[in-house]
Amino acid sequence: MGSLRTQVGIVGAGPAGLLLGHLLHLNGIDSIIVESRSREYVIDRVRAGVLEQGTVDLLMAMGVGAGLERRGLRHDGLFISFRGRRHHIDMADLTGGKAITVYGQNEVVKDLIESRIATTRPLYFDAEHVSFSAVDSSSPIIRFRHGGVDREIHCDFVAGCDGFHGICRPSIPNGVLATYERVYPFGWLGILAEAAPSSDELVYTCHERGFALFSMRSPTITRLYCQVPPDESIDGWSDGAIWEEMLTRMTTSDGWKPNVGRIIQKGVTPMRSFVAAPMRHGRLFLAGDAAHIVPPTGAKGLNLAASDVLVLARAMKAFYERGRSDWLDEYSDVCVRRVWKAQRFSWWMTSTLHRFPDENAFDHQRQIADLDYLTSSRAAMTSLAEQYVGLAPEVSFESAGL
Numbered sequence: 001m002g003s004l005r006t007q008v009g010i011v012g013a014g015p016a017g018l019l020l021g022h023l024l025h026l027n028g029i030d031s032i033i034v035e036s037r038s039r040e041y042v043i044d045r046v047r048a049g050v051l052e053q054g055t056v057d058l059l060m061a062m063g064v065g066a067g068l069e070r071r072g073l074r075h076d077g078l079f080i081s082f083r084g085r086r087h088h089i090d091m092a093d094l095t096g097g098k099a100i101t102v103y104g105q106n107e108v109v110k111d112l113i114e115s116r117i118a119t120t121r122p123l124y125f126d127a128e129h130v131s132f133s134a135v136d137s138s139s140p141i142i143r144f145r146h147g148g149v150d151r152e153i154h155c156d157f158v159a160g161c162d163g164f165h166g167i168c169r170p171s172i173p174n175g176v177l178a179t180y181e182r183v184y185p186f187g188w189l190g191i192l193a194e195a196a197p198s199s200d201e202l203v204y205t206c207h208e209r210g211f212a213l214f215s216m217r218s219p220t221i222t223r224l225y226c227q228v229p230p231d232e233s234i235d236g237w238s239d240g241a242i243w244e245e246m247l248t249r250m251t252t253s254d255g256w257k258p259n260v261g262r263i264i265q266k267g268v269t270p271m272r273s274f275v276a277a278p279m280r281h282g283r284l285f286l287a288g289d290a291a292h293i294v295p296p297t298g299a300k301g302l303n304l305a306a307s308d309v310l311v312l313a314r315a316m317k318a319f320y321e322r323g324r325s326d327w328l329d330e331y332s333d334v335c336v337r338r339v340w341k342a343q344r345f346s347w348w349m350t351s352t353l354h355r356f357p358d359e360n361a362f363d364h365q366r367q368i369a370d371l372d373y374l375t376s377s378r379a380a381m382t383s384l385a386e387q388y389v390g391l392a393p394e395v396s397f398e399s400a401g402l
């Protein structure tokens with residue numbers, strides 16, 4: 001049995017766990033990260049790609065933004081497309097110069113793993129049988145098996161950064177958490193294709209046949225999504241059928257359409273909104289997808305994870321440096337307010353752009369009127385833009401030691 005000691009035990013090496021580990025490191029706070037998957041699996045997992053302005057600023061302030069600065073694609077605007085026409089929303093103009101940056105989550109994670117390794121602080125991949133106990137005491141214990149050896153980490157706090165399917169949230173006793181959930185009657189079929197993006201900016205489309213999204217990951221890789229039934233099997237979609245559906249939904253009357261190329265990755269993702277609160281139980285703090293998930297339409301999941309850990313790092317810094325626990329006590333309330341605003345925005349984007357199976361002709365005409373208003377009113381466009389580029393951070397970077 002290997003017995004280890006640290007200040008903060010972090011479960012999960014996704015964006016939340018890795019960002020928290022680095023923020024703590026910058027404040028001289030020790031942590032051990034325990035991840036159940038391999039390093040390759042964690043890096044190769046294709047997921048989010050849109051970073052809010054605040055997330056970009058945070059990565060830069062943390063000194064982990066070199067790759068982002070070199071390879072991130074800054075977007076000052078986006079397009080909303082319906083009835084065969086694209087309408088431009090100039091986010092930078094509407095928000096005083098803010099933008100989003102397209103930089104794959106796998107790149108963010110890869111950069112953060114490299115930064116973590118450079119700090120020489122521990123990060124265990126391929127951890128088995130991860131569990132913890134005594135989070136209602138002042139010295140919780142995380143247990144796991146690694147390389148055939150059973151290990152125990154004695155720590156002051158456990159950060160549950162293990163995503164929606166992790167063990168941390170389900171370990172909280174019944175009755176402590178309130179949960180709120182909406183499951184949508186559709187999913188997203190997503191592909192990565194070897195094709196140069198045919199637009200410099202994202203195109204969100206509401207088509208008679210359903211939602212579609214044009215996006216990209218790099219100057220040579222296009223990322224496309226279209227709405228499908230929630231239980232759709234990807235095996236039923238040939239590459240030819242996928243391209244036909246994507247082009248039918250996205251081609252506009254001025255002739256714009258995505259470039260076609262070899263499909264290198266494809267899958268179907270269900271859509272769900274979920275919140276569990278409070279995001280704390282004793283000395284266990286939940287962050288990121290472990291506490292909440294949003295449908296990807298508003299591109300908020302990764303950004304919320306970053307916001308949570310900034311708030312948590314501030315609270316832990318105050319605890320270790322000044323013996324203050326009031327910011328730990330406020331952690332959940334501060335985060336949950338932002339979570340609900342992101343939930344509301346993601347729900348609104350989803351409802352405004354998707355076709356619902358139970359809608360009638362009235363609902364669809366109202367939806368088109370919504371889009372018409374959105375793309376012709378500066379006030380409406382400003383509201384979309386300020387939420388899409390991201391609301392101001394909940395706490396200052398300085399208060400988290402940056």
Ligand SMILES: Cc1cc2nc3c(=O)[nH]c(=O)nc-3n(C[C@H](O)[C@H](O)[C@H](O)COP(=O)(O)OP(=O)(O)OC[C@H]3O[C@@H](n4cnc5c(N)ncnc54)[C@H](O)[C@@H]3O)c2cc1C
Pocket residue numbers: 011012013014015016017034035036037042046047048049050105127130161162163164165166167269287288289290296298299300301302303304305
């Ligand atoms: C297909 C898809 C597309 C998305 N697109 C977007 C987008 O465009 N924009 C956006 O902002 N968000 C998007 N998201 C959401 C975004 O990817 C998540 O919000 C983000 O990954 C949350 O980070 P996290 O660190 O909280 O959780 P995760 O990334 O899920 O990381 C949790 C980590 O914990 C590990 N883990 C799980 N259980 C255990 C255990 N028992 N012990 C140890 N480790 C464990 C997991 O292996 C994982 O590495 C998308 C998600 C999906 C699935």
